[in-house]
Amino acid sequence: MCLTENDNLPLKQFIYCESCKLPPTGYLVKKKGLYYYKCRTKGCSCNKSAKSLHTYFAEDLKTYQLDPKYKDIVKDVMTYTYDNITKEIRTQKKSVKKTITELSTKIESIEERYALGEINSAIYKKFKDKYERQKQELQSKIENPTLNSSNLELAIDKALNLSESLEKIWLDGDLKQKQNLQNLVFPSGLGYDKSNDRVRTPKVNAIFGSIPILSKEISNIKNGEPIPVNQFSGLVIATGFEPVTVCLEGRCSIQLSYATFIISFELIDL
Numbered sequence: 001m002c003l004t005e006n007d008n009l010p011l012k013q014f015i016y017c018e019s020c021k022l023p024p025t026g027y028l029v030k031k032k033g034l035y036y037y038k039c040r041t042k043g044c045s046c047n048k049s050a051k052s053l054h055t056y057f058a059e060d061l062k063t064y065q066l067d068p069k070y071k072d073i074v075k076d077v078m079t080y081t082y083d084n085i086t087k088e089i090r091t092q093k094k095s096v097k098k099t100i101t102e103l104s105t106k107i108e109s110i111e112e113r114y115a116l117g118e119i120n121s122a123i124y125k126k127f128k129d130k131y132e133r134q135k136q137e138l139q140s141k142i143e144n145p146t147l148n149s150s151n152l153e154l155a156i157d158k159a160l161n162l163s164e165s166l167e168k169i170w171l172d173g174d175l176k177q178k179q180n181l182q183n184l185v186f187p188s189g190l191g192y193d194k195s196n197d198r199v200r201t202p203k204v205n206a207i208f209g210s211i212p213i214l215s216k217e218i219s220n221i222k223n224g225e226p227i228p229v230n231q232f233s234g235l236v237i238a239t240g241f242e243p244v245t246v247c248l249e250g251r252c253s254i255q256l257s258y259a260t261f262i263i264s265f266e267l268i269d270l
């Protein structure tokens with residue numbers, strides 16, 4: 001029996017056979033009431049019980065779970081990191097805004113000169129059109145806003161709340177929630193290698209990927225010692241934390257160019 005969408009096979013579109021790179025099909029052994037994932041390739045013997053594959057996956061997920069006692073420091077580091085790498089974007093934006101203001105002044109000025117009869121309508125129109133066009137081009141450039149500080153705090157809070165109970169959310173969630181979480185944490189899926197019976201996640205969303213690294217560093221800090229936020233931030237960036245765009249109609253996301261790190265409120269509200 002071939003199964004498409006099934007609550008018992010949440011990894012179906014997400015997992016792939018390491019040797020064939022193809023997603024498996026699923027089937028049910030009715031007699032035993034057990035589900036299996038099976039590679040689609042003829043002759044490939046990649047075949048695994050859903051129950052044990054799910055255990056592997058849940059264990060893997062658990063390594064990215066945040067210990068609540070580290071939450072405040074991790075939050076500080078994430079906020080600092082985001083702030084730091086968007087500084088350049090914000091500086092550029094400031095200079096574009098300044099140019100827009102200058103263009104508006106120029107437009108006002110030629111309007112005044114035209115009204116006073118200092119220039120004729122052809123010249124007035126020519127320059128007004130030119131300035132308006134430049135203004136529009138610049139405005140479209142700054143329409144991709146970066147997160148402002150309150151949105152950022154909310155987004156990071158949500159992501160960290162999620163990371164405190166990754167395993168539980170995956171185990172208790174419905175099919176859609178499971179799939180959303182899988183894709184959020186591991187944007188390029190999960191490989192299963194039959195030869196060594198192991199799962200592998202080639203890409204980890206940087207916010208989650210940073211957690212085990214930061215937690216290890218934080219655990220080494222002795223009581224009363226200062227927290228090297230700057231140094232920790234470097235570790236986060238090394239995992240691929242690099243935001244580029246944000247916020248569409250109230251739905252905010254931090255999108256990272258190569259790390260595919262996406263905090264979307266839609267996904268976070270699992």
Ligand SMILES: [Zn+2]
Binds near residue numbers: 020040
């Ligand atoms: Zn295969």
